[in-house]
Amino acid sequence: MSPSILGNDRLVELLVQRAIDGMLNADERMQLKQLLAQEPYGDSDQIDQTAAALLIAGAGDEEPLPATLRNKLLQQADAFSASAPRSVVRNISPAQRSQPAPKEPAFPASGRAKRTIQMPPAKVAWFAAAASVLLAIAGWWPRMTGGPEQTAQTLTVQEQRAQLATKPSVVKRDWTATAEAAAQSAEGDVVWDPESQTGYIRFSGLAPNDPRKQQYQLWIFDAARGDKYPVDGGVFDIPAAGGEVVVPIQARLPVRDAAMFAVTLERAGGVVVSEREHIVVLAKVASG
Amino acid sequence: MRECIDQFGSLIWSIARRLTRSHADAEDAVQEIFTDIWRSAARFDPAQGSEKVFVATIARRRLIDRLRRAGRHATTELTDEMESLAWSDPGTQAETCAEAQTAAKAVMQLRPEQRQVLELGLLQGLSHSEIAEALKMPLGTVKTMMRRGLLQVRQIMGISITPVDEVQP
Numbered sequence: 001m002s003p004s005i006l007g008n009d010r011l012v013e014l015l016v017q018r019a020i021d022g023m024l025n026a027d028e029r030m031q032l033k034q035l036l037a038q039e040p041y042g043d044s045d046q047i048d049q050t051a052a053a054l055l056i057a058g059a060g061d062e063e064p065l066p067a068t069l070r071n072k073l074l075q076q077a078d079a080f081s082a083s084a085p086r087s088v089v090r091n092i093s094p095a096q097r098s099q100p101a102p103k104e105p106a107f108p109a110s111g112r113a114k115r116t117i118q119m120p121p122a123k124v125a126w127f128a129a130a131a132s133v134l135l136a137i138a139g140w141w142p143r144m145t146g147g148p149e150q151t152a153q154t155l156t157v158q159e160q161r162a163q164l165a166t167k168p169s170v171v172k173r174d175w176t177a178t179a180e181a182a183a184q185s186a187e188g189d190v191v192w193d194p195e196s197q198t199g200y201i202r203f204s205g206l207a208p209n210d211p212r213k214q215q216y217q218l219w220i221f222d223a224a225r226g227d228k229y230p231v232d233g234g235v236f237d238i239p240a241a242g243g244e245v246v247v248p249i250q251a252r253l254p255v256r257d258a259a260m261f262a263v264t265l266e267r268a269g270g271v272v273v274s275e276r277e278h279i280v281v282l283a284k285v286a287s288g
Numbered sequence: 289m290r291e292c293i294d295q296f297g298s299l300i301w302s303i304a305r306r307l308t309r310s311h312a313d314a315e316d317a318v319q320e321i322f323t324d325i326w327r328s329a330a331r332f333d334p335a336q337g338s339e340k341v342f343v344a345t346i347a348r349r350r351l352i353d354r355l356r357r358a359g360r361h362a363t364t365e366l367t368d369e370m371e372s373l374a375w376s377d378p379g380t381q382a383e384t385c386a387e388a389q390t391a392a393k394a395v396m397q398l399r400p401e402q403r404q405v406l407e408l409g410l411l412q413g414l415s416h417s418e419i420a421e422a423l424k425m426p427l428g429t430v431k432t433m434m435r436r437g438l439l440q441v442r443q444i445m446g447i448s449i450t451p452v453d454e455v456q457p
């Protein structure tokens with residue numbers, strides 16, 4: 001049985017600090033390295049993995065990978081497999097997916113992991129296919145059916161917006177421009193689906209911004225939270241080229257009861273708390 | 289690797305959008321994360337946890353590094369009632385991951401102020417110092433609450449390290 005990190009307070013402290021703060025200073029890095037080398041800890045990744053499990057739990061609903069980014073990743077994958085040394089390319093077997101209960105493994109994990117290690121890049125594709133067939137036959141293919149999701153991955157952001165807008169649960173409101181100069185010709189709308197916690201904002205005529213100096217930022221006022229701390233809906237840019245711009249909403253926290261959407265013009269990178277000095281458009285949801 | 293992209297792309301994209309400030313930042317981060325995953329794939333050990341947690345761990349590390357390098361934190365929204373809406377109602381990401389479901393249940397057993405410290409650190413990407421500043425708490429208190437909170441969640445999750453040799457079919 002491997003020793004546990006729980007027996008060493010300083011080690012736990014450094015692992016938590018690395019997990020939360022990211023970077024350690026040189027002394028801390030050295031100390032962590034030395035502490036980890038002292039014993040063959042079997043749980044040294046558990047702090048990071050607990051943090052990751054909590055992040056998944058709080059990540060909300062899935063947002064489909066944009067089609068353009070998926071294409072870039074596919075190209076990147078091809079380039080990687082062509083250039084990577086054989087020792088670093090290993091297929092993550094589809095059959096290992098969604099096996100969330102390490103306490104009750106349903107298959108000979110170590111054996112399969114060893115079988116899939118260090119495949120030559122050229123053999124990865126056929127190996128994955130062969131492994132998939134064998135594992136499916138074995139009857140424990142836990143893969144989720146993902147038809148709608150895969151369809152969404154091939155849609156543009158405009159198409160995704162249009163598709164979402166057809167859902168009965170969606171709230172759709174037109175923007176009301178304020179007296180801000182940037183909003184003089186602004187129009188567009190917001191669509192928000194409280195069920196999936198996804199939505200899109202659409203603009204035409206909103207003044208282009210210089211992303212190095214200022215960016216637009218979306219705020220969602222949640223009636224369940226009060227208007228003191230609206231939920232950050234992400235920052236975005238309006239390019240100089242003009243035309244219609246559609247931006248996916250990325251609510252940083254779940255929104256229970258969206259009462260109003262607002263866009264402010266902030267310094268580059270956005271702000272934690274807006275001074276609300278430059279509100280450019282508003283869309284009120286509540287009728288009251 | 290194509291399957292890896294399709295299987296985990298939405299998860300990584302969703303996490304990246306949460307811990308970056310813009311669409312463009314998120315795109316860059318996702319590309320870096322997939323390279324990290326491919327490079328680290330040989331380290332995956334199913335006895336330690338699911339693939340989903342494995343890739344989320346890699347993604348989170350990369351995103352936190354990017355945040356710190358950029359010298360700015362992700363976002364801060366404080367709720368007056370200190371109620372974690374995110375964990376009280378996990379979304380579809382958690383539905384497909386038993387560890388995440390268990391983690392969400394576990395974190396809801398913590399004291400609200402402790403949960404808020406974890407929420408700011410894990411869901412909003414704030415450092416210990418930034419959390420201390422946001423909550424007007426001493427740094428040492430924040431570190432203690434974070435450490436104890438994570439260990440409590442881990443304990444409630446019942447993570448046990450099973451040596452690979454002991455895993456039976």
